[in-house]
Amino acid sequence: MTSREQDHTPRVPVLMLGQTLLVTLQGELQDAVAGQLQDDIVSRIAAGPVTGVVIDITGVDIVDSYLGRVLAEIASSARLMAARTVLAGMRPAVAITLAELGLTLPGLRTALDVGRALALLSHSPPTGSPPHPGRAHHADLC
Amino acid sequence: MQVSEQDPAAGPAARKVGEFLRSRAEQIAQRWADAALFRTVFTVSRDEAVEACKAVVEALAEVAATGRPDDITAPGFHAVREQLGRMAATRARTGSTPAQVAGEVADLSRPAVTLLRGEFDDPAGGQAQDCVLALTVLMGTLRLVVMETTLSQGQELIERQRQQLLEVATPVIKLWEGIVAVPLIGTLDSARSQVVMESLLDAVVAERARYAILDITGVPTVDSLVAQHLMKTVAAARLMGAECIVSGIRPAIAQTIVHLGIDLGNVVTRSSLADALAHALRRQGSAVPPGTPAASLAP
Numbered sequence: 001m002t003s004r005e006q007d008h009t010p011r012v013p014v015l016m017l018g019q020t021l022l023v024t025l026q027g028e029l030q031d032a033v034a035g036q037l038q039d040d041i042v043s044r045i046a047a048g049p050v051t052g053v054v055i056d057i058t059g060v061d062i063v064d065s066y067l068g069r070v071l072a073e074i075a076s077s078a079r080l081m082a083a084r085t086v087l088a089g090m091r092p093a094v095a096i097t098l099a100e101l102g103l104t105l106p107g108l109r110t111a112l113d114v115g116r117a118l119a120l121l122s123h124s125p126p127t128g129s130p131p132h133p134g135r136a137h138h139a140d141l142c
Numbered sequence: 143m144q145v146s147e148q149d150p151a152a153g154p155a156a157r158k159v160g161e162f163l164r165s166r167a168e169q170i171a172q173r174w175a176d177a178a179l180f181r182t183v184f185t186v187s188r189d190e191a192v193e194a195c196k197a198v199v200e201a202l203a204e205v206a207a208t209g210r211p212d213d214i215t216a217p218g219f220h221a222v223r224e225q226l227g228r229m230a231a232t233r234a235r236t237g238s239t240p241a242q243v244a245g246e247v248a249d250l251s252r253p254a255v256t257l258l259r260g261e262f263d264d265p266a267g268g269q270a271q272d273c274v275l276a277l278t279v280l281m282g283t284l285r286l287v288v289m290e291t292t293l294s295q296g297q298e299l300i301e302r303q304r305q306q307l308l309e310v311a312t313p314v315i316k317l318w319e320g321i322v323a324v325p326l327i328g329t330l331d332s333a334r335s336q337v338v339m340e341s342l343l344d345a346v347v348a349e350r351a352r353y354a355i356l357d358i359t360g361v362p363t364v365d366s367l368v369a370q371h372l373m374k375t376v377a378a379a380r381l382m383g384a385e386c387i388v389s390g391i392r393p394a395i396a397q398t399i400v401h402l403g404i405d406l407g408n409v410v411t412r413s414s415l416a417d418a419l420a421h422a423l424r425r426q427g428s429a430v431p432p433g434t435p436a437a438s439l440a441p
Contacts, residue, residue: 090381092343099339099378111383112350 012037014044020052020121021045021083022114026059034070041074045081052121053078056114058089068103075108084109088117153209155272159258159280160206162273163199166257171195173253179246182236183229194229198222202280211280219287227291240292247288251281312338314345321422322351323415327360335371339378346384353422354379357415359390369404376409385410385425389418 009032015022021044023037041053055071057063063071075085086109090098098104111117163170174180175191184191204218205211233243258277262270312334317323322345324338342354356375361368376386389412391399399406412418423430 087381088383090383092340092347092378092382095343095378095381096336096339098381099374104377105381110381112346112352113383116352116383 009033009036011040014040016044016048016050017118019049020054020118021050022054022056024056024059028062029060029067029070034067038070038074038077042077042081045078045083050081050083053083053085054088054111054114054117054121055085056088056117057094058091058113060094061091063090063094063098063103065101065103068098068105071108072105084121086111086117086120088112088114155269155276156206156209156211156280158269159211159273159276160203162258162261162277163203163206163254167196167199167203169257170199170254173257174198174250177246177250177253179229179233179243179250183232194225197225198284202284205283206276206280211276212283214283214286214290216283219284223287223291226288227295230288230292231295234292240289243292244285244289247285248281250284251278254281308334308337312341314341316345316349316351317355317419318423318426318428320349320351320426321353321355321419322346322349323355323357323418325357325360325415328362330358330361330368330371332371335375339375342375343378343382346379346382351384352426353387354384355387355389355415355418355422357390357418358388358395359392359415361390361395364395364398364404366402366404369399369402369406373406373409385422387412387418387421389413389415 010030012023012025012029012033014037015024021041023041029037044050045053053074055074060067071085071087078085087105088111090110109117109120111120171192172195174195175184175188180191180195184194201218201222205213205216208216208218210216230240230243233246234240238246255274255277258273259265259270262273264270312324312326315323315325322342324342326338328334330338338356342356345351346354356372358364358372372388376388379386387410388406391411391413410421412421420430
C-alpha cells in the first residue's frame with residue numbers, strides 16, 4: 001500500500017502501559033490506517049517487553065467484517081509473538097449486530113472495558129496462546 | 143353494496159329518510175331506549191339511554207342527508223363511533239357474542255320502519271317503498287359500523303397486550319455482584335429473543351456484570367430455532383466480555399437437543415439456576431458453601 005509511506009496518513013496512537021499496549025479506536029477505520037496500525041503494533045511488540053495488547057472499541061459504532069478481520073489478524077500476529085490481545089468496550093448494539101451476522105470473533109478475548117481488560121491480562125499467566133480459543137475467556141481468572 | 147349508484151331513486155329517498163329521522167328523532171329515540179341493546183347498556187337511567195339514542199339517530203340523519211346510506215366511512219358516523227364501540231364492549235362483557243350484538247342492532251330498524259310507514263298516506267306506494275328500502279340500507283350500514291368498531295377495538299387490545307407481554311416477560315435480575323440472570327418464560331420467537339438480547343446486554347453494561355445466566359426453565363420446548371437464538375445471545379454477551387451460562391435444561395429438553403443434533407458447542411450449560419449461580423460464584427472466586435451441586439463439573 002503506497003499511502004502507508006506518506007507522512008500525512010493519520011495514525012492510531014499506540015500507548016505503552018507497563019508491558020501492555022493500549023490502542024483506542026475511534027469511529028471508522030480506513031484501510032491505510034488499519035494497515036499502519038497492524039505494522040505499528042507488531043513492531044512495538046518486537047521492540048519491547050510486551051505481554052498484552054488491549055484494543056478499546058468503546059468509540060466504534062460499526063464493526064463490519066473488514067474490521068473484524070483486522071482485529072483477528074492483530075490478535076493472531078500478537079499471539080505469534082507471545083502477546084495476548086483483549087478486545088474491550090464493545091457496545092451492546094455492536095455485539096448484537098455481530099452476533100446476528102455470525103461474526104463472533106473466535107480466538108479474541110473480550111472484556112467489558114479497559115480496566116477489566118488490564119485486570120484480565122495481569123491475572124493471566126503469560127503464555128503465548130490461550131488453550132481453547134473462544135472458550136477460554138475469563139478461564140484464567142480462577 | 144353500491145345501492146345509490148344502481149338506483150337513481152335511492153339518493154332522493156335517502157335524503158327524505160334523513161329529513162324524517164331528523165323530525166322524528168325524539169319518537170324514535172323513545173322507542174329505541176326500550177330496545178334490548180340500549181336498555182341493557184344504560185341501566186342507570188332511561189334519560190341517558192334516550193340521549194344516546196338521539197345521538198345515533200342524528201348521526202344516521204346526517205349520513206342519510208348525504209344521499210349515500212351505504213357508506214360505512216361516512217363522516218356522520220364519526221361522532222357516535224366511540225359510543226357504539228363502548229356499548230358493544232359492554233354487551234360483550236355481559237357475555238353476548240358479536241352475532242347477538244349485531245342482531246340487537248338489526249332489531250332497531252323495525253320501530254323506525256314502522257314510524258316511517260306511518261308518514262305516508264299510501265304505505266304500499268312506490269315512494270314509500272323507496273324510503274323504506276333506503277332506511278333498511280342505512281340500518282344495515284349502522285350494523286356494519288358497530289361490528290367494525292368492535293373488531294378494531296379487539297385488535298387494538300390484542301396489540302397492546304402483545305406489547306405488554308414483551309415488556310413484562312423479560313426482566314433482567316441482578317443475582318449477585320457481577321452476575322445477572324434472565325428467566326425466560328414462554329415460547330422464544332425472534333422478536334422476544336431480540337428484546338432479551340438487548341435488555342441482557344444493557345444490564346451487563348449497567349451492572350458491570352461478568353456472568354450472565356439465561357434460565358430456560360420456563361421455555362416449554364427447545365427446537366433448532368430457539369437454540370439458535372440462545373447461541374446468538376451467548377455470542378453477543380461474550381463479545382461484551384461477559385460469560386453466558388444457560389441453565390434450567392430439563393431432562394426432556396436435554397434429550398430433545400441431543401436428538402435434534404443441535405451443537406451447543408461452547409455454551410456453558412447447567413441443569414438449574416442454582417447450579418449456574420454456584421458456577422459463576424466459583425469462577426468469580428467467591429466462597430460457595432460446601433454441598434452446593436456441580437462443583438466438580440466446572441470446565
